[in-house]
Amino acid sequence: MHWCSVTLQWRRKSAKTIAIDAAKYLEEFRQVTLLPLVPMIKQFLKTQKTQFQSLTSLYSLLVLLINSPNLSKSLAKPARTGASSSIDFDESQVINHGVSESIMEAMIEGIRGFFNLTDEEKREFKGKNVLDLIRCGTSFHTSMEKVFYWRDYLKVLVHPEFHFPNKPAGSRFVHWLCCNCCNELSLEYCKRTRGVASELLKAISQSLGLEICYIKKAMDLENELAMGMPPHSDHNLLSLITHNGIGGFELQQNGMWVNIIAIANSFLVNIADQLEILSNGKYKGILHRAIINKKVTRISLVMTNGPSLDKIVNSAPELVNNGINQPAYYGITYKEYLQCQQSNSLDGKGYLDCLRIKPYEVSGFVFGSQ
Ligand SMILES: O=C(O)CCC(=O)C(=O)O
Numbered sequence: 001m002h003w004c005s006v007t008l009q010w011r012r013k014s015a016k017t018i019a020i021d022a023a024k025y026l027e028e029f030r031q032v033t034l035l036p037l038v039p040m041i042k043q044f045l046k047t048q049k050t051q052f053q054s055l056t057s058l059y060s061l062l063v064l065l066i067n068s069p070n071l072s073k074s075l076a077k078p079a080r081t082g083a084s085s086s087i088d089f090d091e092s093q094v095i096n097h098g099v100s101e102s103i104m105e106a107m108i109e110g111i112r113g114f115f116n117l118t119d120e121e122k123r124e125f126k127g128k129n130v131l132d133l134i135r136c137g138t139s140f141h142t143s144m145e146k147v148f149y150w151r152d153y154l155k156v157l158v159h160p161e162f163h164f165p166n167k168p169a170g171s172r173f174v175h176w177l178c179c180n181c182c183n184e185l186s187l188e189y190c191k192r193t194r195g196v197a198s199e200l201l202k203a204i205s206q207s208l209g210l211e212i213c214y215i216k217k218a219m220d221l222e223n224e225l226a227m228g229m230p231p232h233s234d235h236n237l238l239s240l241i242t243h244n245g246i247g248g249f250e251l252q253q254n255g256m257w258v259n260i261i262a263i264a265n266s267f268l269v270n271i272a273d274q275l276e277i278l279s280n281g282k283y284k285g286i287l288h289r290a291i292i293n294k295k296v297t298r299i300s301l302v303m304t305n306g307p308s309l310d311k312i313v314n315s316a317p318e319l320v321n322n323g324i325n326q327p328a329y330y331g332i333t334y335k336e337y338l339q340c341q342q343s344n345s346l347d348g349k350g351y352l353d354c355l356r357i358k359p360y361e362v363s364g365f366v367f368g369s370q
């Protein structure tokens with residue numbers, strides 16, 4: 001591919017960090033509506049290490065930013081970055097990279113199109129969790145900031161899975177799930193910039209006196225595997241799974257992902273979340289994922305068996321009312337569970353974690369106390 005043979009040129013330039021003091025901003029720009037400083041992200045950030053661990057190839061996030069047109073009037077002094085003794089990537093530029101000017105310009109225009117959407121239109125992408133697949137918002141972490149940043153952002157996970165907003169409608173910029181996405185601008189841009197990053201990492205390996213592919217190998221970037229399904233446990237009681245013999249069904253054991261080689265004509269049986277609740281945690285919803293590769297088509301049939309939709313699933317009284325064990329989960333209907341789990345991005349056992357009762361919440365009883 002042509003971006004593999006880019007010649008790299010480095011040019012140093014001083015970096016600017018743009019910061020605006022909110023009070024000063026108010027004074028100078030009373031006519032401009034102030035962005036809400038109300039915390040937008042108060043939600044509990046779940047530990048989502050699994051998602052990081054699971055990504056077997058370069059984890060790429062595309063961050064698109066737009067700044068206020070009046071920004072320059074109230075710039076704080078550009079922050080000085082610390083003295084650098086080696087190449088500082090915040091201060092470097094690469095040219096002759098092979099990504100065409102037209103793609104770069106069209107991306108900039110596409111970004112403008114996204115940020116010109118009304119708040120209502122963007123609402124569905126408003127961010128909650130750091131690892132959301134698509135997340136837009138304002139500033140950086142508004143509930144923590146004394147100085148806030150006059151920028152709106154859109155962050156999308158673009159590799160190993162490609163995600164992109166489907167708005168503004170009709171734009172080449174957007175990701176149409178239903179058509180051949182290979183021609184799409186944003187996908188093309190991401191592929192090419194990832195290629196540039198890959199070349200830079202080779203150059204950096206060499207500059208450190210290491211073998212050319214050292215960083216790629218050390219960071220597992222060579223792996224051609226892609227995520228078929230990220231780590232999750234199933235929402236139901238029991239799942240029965242069968243495959244076309246390609247493998248790729250993986251379970252986590254002692255912190256490692258293990259590929260399960262299925263016996264011919266067998267079903268893989270997955271204990272799922274409702275069984276974990278019912279058994280009060282004696283059975284655990286199995287954390288699993290599916291891995292695919294570029295070469296072969298993988299087919300799986302997953303038969304999920306769950307309770308009735310309106311059934312409130314609680315831990316079985318026989319397992320909790322014996323004076324020793326306490327209920328470990330809040331009960332909700334299977335329907336609610338399903339709706340919540342399926343309308344959020346899959347993140348390990350995140351949703352089940354929300355239903356876990358913390359020891360001090362059980363009728364004032366604190367485990368370990370007399
Ligand atoms: O494709 C597979 O092997 C598993 C798919 C899966 O985990 C699911 O659909 O919940």
Ligand SMILES: [Fe+2]
Pocket residue numbers: 232233234288
């Ligand atoms: Fe599953």
